[in-house]
Amino acid sequence: MIRRNRQEELTGFQEGGPYHPSYDLQTDFVMVYGIRGDVEERIRTWKEKGYVVHLMTGVSWGGYQDYLNGKVDGRSHWDEAQKNRKYDNIIHGTSEDIPYMVPTIAYADFLTEQIRVAVDAGVEAIHLEEPEFWVEGGYSDAFKREWELYYREAWQAPHSSVDAQYRASKLKAYLYTRTLDRICSTLKEYALQKYGRRIRFYVPTHSLINYTQWRIVSPESKLLELPGVDGYIAQVWTGTAQTPNVYNGVRKERTFETAYLEYGIMQELVRGTDRRMWFLHDPIADDPKHTWKDYRQNYIRTLVASLLHPHVSRYEVCPWPRRIYQGEYPREGANGKERIPADYATELQTVLNVLGTMEGQDAEWLTDSLQVGLLLADSAMYQRNHPDWSEEATSFKYDGTEVASALGSEFMELLDWSPFYGLALPLLKHGAAVRPVQLDNAGRFPGYLDDYRVLVLSYEYMKPESSGLHNVLAEWVKEGGTLIYVGDGSDDFHTVREWWNQGTKKYATPAEHLFASLGLETALTPGEYEVGKGCLAYLPLHPAQCATLPEAGEQLRLVVASAIRKADNGGLSWEKKNGMALRRGPYIIGAVLDESISDEPYRIYGKLVDLLDANLPVLDQVTVNAGEQVLLYDLSKAGDGVQLIAAASRIDEITESSDGFAFTAYGPEGIQAVARFQCPRKPKTVAFSTAGASIRMAMDFKWDEASSTVLFRYENVPAGVTVKAVW
Incomplete structure (x- = not known):
């Protein structure tokens, strides 16, 4: 019986160092991180251990001092560092010589040559991590030049108007889209021409929700238009999901709910496409000040949140396993630090091997949860700075390496992003399975909205990037969909120079154009309107109020429930649950x-x-x-006969015979392992061996008569522990 094949690339992790047995996690693939000098050697050590090897490197920052200092082409490139309103470099981490970059053509070509060595070394895929342009950026000389070329006008300071801020962010997204297109296309052609190999490119990226909340601009869904990009890694983890938000007027961490929404938008990003998606988990976090108990609690919240999105079944099981299995973190209620508790290490190994079995499993809701789509567009990232804010606020940068609750109140408020959470949390908290839906994709892929019967929309914190999106929404409603629009038209960004107020179109807000597309008056009064077989419900309320005022959140719930009852949608109803x-x-x-x-x-x-x-x-x-x-x-x-239920080891093959069964379990050195099997009868004896030698175990096995299962205990060995059970 063959259970798993590494070529399927169902699970993987990223690591900057060479192979080491203490973090030989036995996933399908490993992403060797960084393109520094010994990259070929690091690739070789992982290949020798049977891993499918990818490369990962930062695309917006890295150890690129030779390029910055002119050693590559004789010209200094410090003018390409992202700069804020104070004209300070925006740096990654604490190292002043690693800035975030404005992705110029020269920078893209430099990265291409740096990454070419990994293609020559034989990696099967390359991950270009985190194409990020901070909203407080847009002041460097290189960005000013790009503005002039793109807009054919003189640069405007992003803080000078909401229009300048919006246009600056649109340019930022374009620049990283251009860079990724150039790198991927060039190296794909190179690999095919020189080696006859088809190499794949992926983009590990935070969710659209997190980038908007943390005030970062990235291409996100625009990458779906690039033939050279094969998919994404959803970089959602404890660090992103622990960012506080506001519900019923209370600001606090809501890790499970935030993670659920983040994974949701990443699932919807690729749903219905041929692009691959891995969900990331992290058993700890970038912030090293937490205890193992805290790490575990929040890890479970993010893990379970991700598994509630069944259209994705591939996982990056952790970044940086060295810091998990070799790192030390504060003791609970005591001084000093400690390594990972033995039980948590075993549990993690069990979970990551369970994750490798999610592919192809049929999904069925056990709770009758109302499925509600909450439309979200890339343009939400463009509205996260405002000219009315102070210079300190417009230059504020938060990257998750410290606890957000420790920030001053002014800066915490900048991270709230209450218009979005004001629509999401009142519904989610009352049992609706809220899924953020990528609005931009509705215009890219025919039938993208067909899986949804209820959608919620607001343009008070984002804008539709084309009028064609409203044609799609109107058709969807007329065919029986229920659309709830929430907004009072007060957002300053309605005035930016965009399609709804240019040329022959003279709409004050994009919502007016939406209403007209539905055959309704542009100046609607609150209420419900039949549109074909469907319904539009209009709530003229700023969605941020639904986060800060409990009565506004309840009003939203009432409008959603009423609109569902009114529409002809096959008896759909909302049963509130927790x-x-x-x-x-x-x-x-x-x-x-x-x-x-x-x-x-x-x-x-x-x-x-x-x-x-x-x-x-x-x-x-x-x-x-x-x-x-x-x-x-x-x-x-479980099925009949011998069945592996779960194991803290990789078990690819189980052999059965008339007198018993056997398997070989592989795992990282020194981790206590367990494996539970269903058996038709109780084993009489169990033998353990590794590398041809017999080994002694504290407990060989324990039979559970009521469940007809047996639990084996042993210590993981990268070379494998062979277990033979005899009836």
Whole structure:
């Protein structure tokens, strides 16, 4: 029985160093990070251990001092460093000689030559990480030149008007789109011409939600238009999801809910396309000041949030395993630091191997959750600076390396992004399965909106980039969709020079054009309007109020529920609840939210294996309380005969015979491992061996009669531990 094949690239991780047995995670692929001098040697060490090898490198920053200082082409390129309103370089981390870059043509060509060595070394894919242009940037000499070339007019300081800010951000997104197109196209042609190889390019990027909240501009969905880009990694993790937001007037971390929304927009980014997506998890965070208990709690929140999006089944199981398995972090309630607790290490190995089995599993909602699409466009990133803000505020940069709650109140408010969360959280907290939907894709892919029957939209924090999007929305509504528009027209960015107020179009806001496209008056009164077989509901309220005022959030919920009842949508209704549960094959993924309609727990019955417990216990009932999440294996779905339920090791093949079964388990050195199997009968004896030698274990196996399962315990070895069970 063959269970997994590394060429499928279902799981992977990134690492800057050469192979080491303590973080030999046994995923399908590894992304060797960085293009410094020993890259060929690092690639070789991982290849020798059987990994599919990719390369990852930063595209907006890196150790590119030779280029900056003129050693590459004889010209200094410090004028290409991103600069803020104070004319300070915007730097990555704390090193003053690593700035974020304005991606000029010269810079793109420099990166192309740097990455070419990885193509020559035989990597199968290249990841160009984090194309980021900070909203406070736009003041460097290189950017001024790019402005003149792109807009055919003199540069305008981004803080001089909302129009200048919006246009500066549009240019930033274009520049990184151009850079990625140039690098990917050049090196794909090079690999095919010189080696006859088709090399793939991916872009690891934060979610559109996080980039907007952290005030960063990136190409996001524009990359779907580039034939040289094959997909993305969704860089969602504890560091992004722990950014506070406001609900019912309370600002605090809502890690599960934020992660759920972030993974949701990344799923929708590629849904219906041929582009690949991996979801990232991180068992710790960039901020090294937390305890292992804190890391684990927030890791579980992000993990379960990601699994509630079943259209994605590939995962980057962690970045930087060295800092997880060799790093030390503060002790709980004591001085000093400690390495990863043994149980957490075992649990992580179990989870990452479970993630490698999600592909192809049928998905079914166990809770009758209303599916609501919340439309979101790339242009949301363009509105995250304002000329009325102070110079300190417009130059503020937050990158998640410190706890946001430690910031001053003025800066915390800059990160709230309450218009978006004001629409998302009141619905999500009451049991609607809210999925941010990439509005830009509605104009790219026919039928993109067909999976949704209810959509929520506001132009108070983003703008539609073409009038054609309204033709698509109008057709969708007329065919039976329910569209809820929330907005009062007060956003300053309605006045930017864009298609709805240029030429023959004289609309004060893009919403007026939307209403006209639906055959309605441009000056609507609040209420519900039949449009073909569907319905438009109009709530003239700024969506930020739905975050800050509980009564406004309740008004939003009432409007959504009423519009659903009015529309001809096949009896769709919204039953308010405090959680959601999804089955993916044998796996049950569940969460109960706090701040909801009640604290009533959600109970699951059956023969269930808790995959978030290092001992993989078999339970008859699992109770999920408010604020908790679960990942379970339902033994009733295991199938017949010998079946691997879960293991803290990679097990690719199981061989059965008349007298028993055997398997070989691979994992990182020194990690205590467990493996639970379903068996038709209790093993009489179990033998463990590695590298041809017999080894002693503290506990060979434990049989559970009620579930017909056996739990093996052993210590992981990269070379493999062979286990033979005899009836």
